[in-house]
Amino acid sequence: MDKKLLLKLFITNLYLSAFTFGGGYVIITLMKKKYVDELDWIKEKEMLDLIAIAQSAPGAIAINGAIVIGFKLAGIFGALISILATIIPPFVILSFVSFFYEIFKNNELFALMLSGMQAGVGAIIASVTYDMAVGIIKENEILPIIVMVLAFVVTYIYDISVIYVILSCGIIGIIQNKLQFWRKR
Structure with a gap:
């Protein structure tokens, strides 16, 4: 067991969690910058695979x-x-905010701060979406690009549940993987 790696992992995740406001998708960009770009612990393709696993599992994406x-x-x-x-970090922050909720709920400065943070969060989520799409396109494989476009269309235009989209994409991935395995034999 590498204690230095565990300590670095703890500090890195503590830092990422402490500065991730606006939901779990914001942390994806921060994780990529930290783990792929800065620390070079994992490659970008592997990061996309791990995030796909985290998104597909139940629970908060930051924890997954x-x-x-x-x-x-x-x-x-x-x-x-x-x-x-x-x-x-969320436990400490939410405990603090909950304790002082009555003071915060009608505070104009607090409301303005949250409003400004929403705009920033929207931009970060758009950035995450863009980065993931570019990663898929860079693979230069037609099926993942088609699946990505179809998933977007059926989710946002036809309002099909994300659950069905994720399950369908998982099934397509299994089929594609099996076909590639059988072709190599």
């Missing part, structure tokens, strides 16, 4: 992402350390 990346980097202890580091 921390679990899969922590496990990939340091096994079960990495996953546990990552979970702990990821839940500490």
Whole structure:
């Protein structure tokens, strides 16, 4: 067990969780910048795969992402350390806000701050979407591009549940993988 890696993983996840406002999708960009670009612990394609797993599992994407990346980097202890580091900041912040809720709920400055943060969060989510789409397009394979476009269309234009889209995409991935396996034989 590499204690330095576990400590670095804890500090990194604590930092990411502490500065991720606006929902789990915001953390994807921060995770990519930290784990892929800065620390070079994983490659971009692998990051996309791990995030796909995290998105497909039930629960908060920030915690799911921390679990899969922590496990990939340091096994079960990495996953546990990552979970702990990821839940500490929201737990502390939400406990604080809950305790002072009556003061915050009618505070104009607090309301303005949240309004401004919503605009920033929207931009970050758009950036995550763009980065993931570019990653899929860079693979230069036609089926993932078609699946991505169809998933977008059926989700946003035809309002089909995301659950059905994720399950369908998973089935398409299994079929594609099996076909590639059989072709190689």
